[in-house]
Amino acid sequence: MAAPAQRLQASGPQAHTEPFLFYTERRLVELTGLRARSLAELVAILRQVPGSSIFYHTHHLFLSHHFEKPVVYNEFALWAGEALQEQVLAEKLAAIDLREFTSIRQLRQAILAVVEQHLRRPGVEQRAAPPGDEFHFCKSKSFVMPTGMVAHDVREFFALLPQVTNISFYFHFLEARLRLERPTNDFSQWLSWRGETALAAAIDALDPYTRTLDELKADLLALGRRHGYG
Amino acid sequence: MQLEDYAEVAGRDVIEELRVLAEYVKGRRLQNINSTPVGGGVAEILTRLVPLLRELGIETTWDVIKGDETFFNVTKAFHNALHGVPEEITEEMLECYRQTTEQNLREVPITGDVVFIHDPQPAGLIAARNGAGARWVWRCHIDVSSPEPRVWEFLRPLVERYDAAIFSMPGFAQKLPVPQFMVAPSIDPLSAKNRELEPRQVSAVFEKYHIDPGRPVLTQISRFDRLKDPLGVIAAYRMVKRRHDCQLVLAGGGASDDPEGEQVLREVQEAAAGDPDIHVLLLPPFSDLEINALVRGSTIVLQKSIKEGFGLTVSEALWKKKPVIGGAVGGIRLQVIHGVTGFLVHSPEGAAMRAAQLLADSELRRRMGENGYLHVKQNFLLTRHVKDYMLVMLALEHPGEDIVSLGAPPWS
Numbered sequence: 001m002a003a004p005a006q007r008l009q010a011s012g013p014q015a016h017t018e019p020f021l022f023y024t025e026r027r028l029v030e031l032t033g034l035r036a037r038s039l040a041e042l043v044a045i046l047r048q049v050p051g052s053s054i055f056y057h058t059h060h061l062f063l064s065h066h067f068e069k070p071v072v073y074n075e076f077a078l079w080a081g082e083a084l085q086e087q088v089l090a091e092k093l094a095a096i097d098l099r100e101f102t103s104i105r106q107l108r109q110a111i112l113a114v115v116e117q118h119l120r121r122p123g124v125e126q127r128a129a130p131p132g133d134e135f136h137f138c139k140s141k142s143f144v145m146p147t148g149m150v151a152h153d154v155r156e157f158f159a160l161l162p163q164v165t166n167i168s169f170y171f172h173f174l175e176a177r178l179r180l181e182r183p184t185n186d187f188s189q190w191l192s193w194r195g196e197t198a199l200a201a202a203i204d205a206l207d208p209y210t211r212t213l214d215e216l217k218a219d220l221l222a223l224g225r226r227h228g229y230g
Numbered sequence: 231m232q233l234e235d236y237a238e239v240a241g242r243d244v245i246e247e248l249r250v251l252a253e254y255v256k257g258r259r260l261q262n263i264n265s266t267p268v269g270g271g272v273a274e275i276l277t278r279l280v281p282l283l284r285e286l287g288i289e290t291t292w293d294v295i296k297g298d299e300t301f302f303n304v305t306k307a308f309h310n311a312l313h314g315v316p317e318e319i320t321e322e323m324l325e326c327y328r329q330t331t332e333q334n335l336r337e338v339p340i341t342g343d344v345v346f347i348h349d350p351q352p353a354g355l356i357a358a359r360n361g362a363g364a365r366w367v368w369r370c371h372i373d374v375s376s377p378e379p380r381v382w383e384f385l386r387p388l389v390e391r392y393d394a395a396i397f398s399m400p401g402f403a404q405k406l407p408v409p410q411f412m413v414a415p416s417i418d419p420l421s422a423k424n425r426e427l428e429p430r431q432v433s434a435v436f437e438k439y440h441i442d443p444g445r446p447v448l449t450q451i452s453r454f455d456r457l458k459d460p461l462g463v464i465a466a467y468r469m470v471k472r473r474h475d476c477q478l479v480l481a482g483g484g485a486s487d488d489p490e491g492e493q494v495l496r497e498v499q500e501a502a503a504g505d506p507d508i509h510v511l512l513l514p515p516f517s518d519l520e521i522n523a524l525v526r527g528s529t530i531v532l533q534k535s536i537k538e539g540f541g542l543t544v545s546e547a548l549w550k551k552k553p554v555i556g557g558a559v560g561g562i563r564l565q566v567i568h569g570v571t572g573f574l575v576h577s578p579e580g581a582a583m584r585a586a587q588l589l590a591d592s593e594l595r596r597r598m599g600e601n602g603y604l605h606v607k608q609n610f611l612l613t614r615h616v617k618d619y620m621l622v623m624l625a626l627e628h629p630g631e632d633i634v635s636l637g638a639p640p641w642s
Contacts, residue, residue, distance in 0.1 A: 026251065028621040031403035052632040065608050067570045067601050132559065137399035138412065141625050145636040146249075179633065192293040 015048065020157055022149040024168040025175070027063075027140040029056075030191045035134040039084065040127055042076070043115055045137060052139040055179050058098060058107065060140060062213060063156035063170055069212060074098075076111060076135075076185065083133035089118045098209050117194050154194050157187075158229040161221055166213040174208055187220065199227045231278070231420050233285050239419040240613040249522050252286035254636055255623045259289040261364075265305070265351035266461055267294050271415070271542070272348050272371055275615070278418045282616050288623075293338050295352045299459050301330040305351045308385075311378035312350065313539075319380045320445025327384075340364060345394075356391045365626040369396045371415070373421045373539040373560060374404065393626055398540050399561055407631065411622055413566065416615040417606070419546050421517035424549055427526055435523035439479075439509055445549065446476040446589055449528040451521055451546075453482045454495040454512075457537045460555065462578040464501045464508065468535070469582035471507075478502075481511040482526055526550050529595070530588050540560050543609040548572070548602030553595050555584045565610065571602035 009041030035133040036042040044122060046054070072078055093116050101107045112215045118124060129135070147168055151157035172186035182189065184204045192200035202223050208216055224230050238244045248310040260283060265270050276292055283290040304323045311317040331354030342359050347353055348369045359366055368389050374382070374397070386406075389395055403410050417424055436443045448467055452458040460480050467478040480498060495512060502508035513520060525531060530546035533556045537575070540561030542622045547554050548565060554572035556562040566572040573584040590594050608614075 026617070026621060027245075028618065028625055029400075030625075031397060031410040031412050033405040033410060035401075035404040050632070067567070067604075086287065093410065132401070132563070134401070138400055139632065141411075141621075141628075141632060142635065143621065143624055143634045145254075165243055175314050 007157055020151040022147045022151070022160070022164055022168055023144050023171055024147045024165060025142045025171045027142050030139050030141050030152045031138040032139065034137040036081050037128045037134050037173070039086070039119055040126060042135060043112060043119070046108065046112055046115070049137050051108065052179070053137050054104050054108050056139045057137070059174060062174065063167060066212070070123055073209065079135045083129040083135070086118070086127070089115065092118065097177070099207060101178065102183065104178060107178070137196055142175070154191065155229055158221065158224040161217065163222070164217070167214055169217055196227065201224060231281070231323070233282055235420060236613055240251060240607065240611050248286060248613060248620075251617060252288065255620050256287035257289070258623060259291070259341060259343045260346065260623065261340065261344070262290070262346045262348065263294045263295060263338060263355060264350045265295050265297065275416070275443035278421070278612055279619070282612070283619065286616070288620070291341060295338060295355070297330045297351070300326055305545055308350050308381050308506045309372060311381040312372055312374045314376040314378065317378060317381075319378070324384060327354065331357070344626060350385055353385060353388045356388055359391065363395045367394045367396060367622065367626070368392045370402065371398060373402055375401045387624045394622070395515050396622065399564065399597065409625070410601060410624065413538050413615065413618040413622065414543055416608060416610050416612045417542055417549060419549060423522050424521070424546055427523055432523045432527045435520050436527050437512060441477060441479065441509055443527060443528070446474060446529040447479055447527060448530050448532060449481065449524055450478040450532040450534065450583055451481050451525065452533065452535075452544050454491050454498060456490075456494055457535060459534045459536050460494065460498045461501055463532055463534050463581070464498070465578040466532070466581035467508065469579065470585045470589070473586050473600040476529070477507040477509065477530065479509045479511065479524055481513055481521065483513055483515065483517070525552060528552060530555060530585055532555065532581060532585075533562055534575065534578075535559055535562060541565065545606045549606045551599030551603045553588055553598035554602065555581050565605070567601070567605065571598055571605050
């Protein structure tokens with residue numbers, strides 16, 4: 001199968017001199033029919049599910065409306081803690097720093113390593129989730145489309161940013177990097193092409209996994225102001 | 231109703247989003263086939279969805295299969311068995327299903343580029359599929375998480391011939407060789423059951439049923455069915471009543487064609503006897519406005535089911551800004567966010583404790599009511615259903631792709 005990035009050349013930063021095209025996406029949840037009742041089953045399924053399922057369960061909560069700011073977005077961690085009452089494992093899974101990975105393959109290995117290490121601990125019981133609390137593996141099918149918003153220079157980029165929707169922001173900042181295996185987020189990539197390497201690096205250094213999308217957007221705007229934009 | 235009418239309740243941006251997405255599927259013919267033109271959730275949702283999809287430029291049609299009483303008794307047994315209820319499924323019943331399917335194959339012309347077959351009754355029409363023509367989707371509205379094997383093994387080969395299946399919750403998915411999408415059910419915010427009412431309309435209904443608007447009201451709207459646990463609700467109410475002066479409304483539709491329903495209703499009436507503050511209301515068909523008024527006038531809504539498919543009565547109550555105490559089963563768990571839009575409970579005692587907590591805290595009720603309204607607005611309105619159906623149509627054109635680049639809309 002061709003790498004998604006090859007099919008999506010039309011999205012995100014085009015080339016060094018091109019303007020920034022803001023894209024957005026719509027998502028349909030796809031069900032795999034696979035469900036885990038225990039950690040052993042979780043491990044077996046984690047090895048075989050598509051990477052898009054791993055991405056879904058570590059990222060889709062970013063796009064949900066939250067009545068309180070979540071501490072953990074990783075659904076494997078949430079399930080271990082809530083359904084299995086495996087608090088130690090839940091904390092270890094939640095502590096996986098998603099910024100360290102530039103591919104879902106690496107992320108899958110990291111999650112597997114944590115669960116398998118936990119299972120090897122002496123005295124660990126194999127608990128089963130109560131009926132109805134099984135882990136159901138899903139994935140998302142994303143439909144990417146242009147928003148029509150175009151930034152021809154950095155000043156225009158920061159002027160447009162407040163109007164960018166959360167889902168568009170999510171696509172360029174989180175999804176493009178990990179799911180399309182780009183070296184950094186789309187914003188940093190384009191800004192570095194425009195010669196704003198310090199600003200690009202500062203944006204790349206933001207930790208998206210402890211912030212909401214609204215907060216991240218505010219962080220970007222603040223960094224822009226600090227560098228003379230806006 | 232027109233799309234524009236939904237802008238005020240669902241949000242202008244939501245309507246604009248639908249119009250943009252529609253540009254990618256405009257002109258396609260979407261054919262829906264189910265087993266009844268009126269009555270039941272599927273007909274209710276199609277009545278609303280079809281005109282909206284047409285307005286968006288998708289040539290949407292709706293056909294209904296025919297069957298005699300024997301056939302519908304067979305499919306009712308299928309329905310129960312798919313829910314996991316033990317049913318004896320005989321070879322004679324399977325033969326009846328096959329014969330009725332044959333008859334409908336001759337009578338229902340397939341006209342869609344995309345064909346949505348709703349639920350098991352018309353599932354056999356997949357036999358009309360020929361080569362590279364239409365794309366076929368089996369839209370399953372029922373809980374098939376633990377089906378009786380005999381019925382599922384009969385249906386499975388049919389479902390496997392489709393291009394895709396749609397289920398309402400992750401837990402309903404099956405191991406199938408075709409893609410499975412999740413599309414949750416939805417409520418229509420502008421229907422008689424959900425639209426805004428004048429306070430006098432609510433008062434009139436309370437007056438009609440002799441409910442005191444000056445004292446708190448706990449309400450459960452549901453069929454008189456053991457799986458909805460109406461006796462558990464009465465038990466919970468009696469526990470609450472010791473601490474708070476309140477009333478209980480148990481209201482549901484007719485049970486004339488359901489012998490067990492009549493029996494449950496009798497048991498509920500016996501349990502309620504002697505307490506003038508328990509109102510057991512057997513409502514006639516087309517009582518949507520009254521149900522709307524009963525919920526709007528209530529203080530707390532319960533849906534204390536023991537087993538539940540999706541339980542859209544929960545979203546209907548949340549939309550009216552009522553905190554909901556729900557049984558922690560099925561789709562109720564997607565709608566009641568514990569401690570945020572209401573409480574999930576596992577027993578009459580749990581329901582009583584939470585009801586007492588809510589009755590003692592008007593600020594908590596207000597906050598949960600607001601949260602519930604927002605939760606439904608974002609996840610369970612008809613407009614989201616329209617969007618998901620368009621995405622399914624697009625998904626069928628891009629099989630095997632996790633990320634689909636749609637490019638600029640055709641009109642740009």
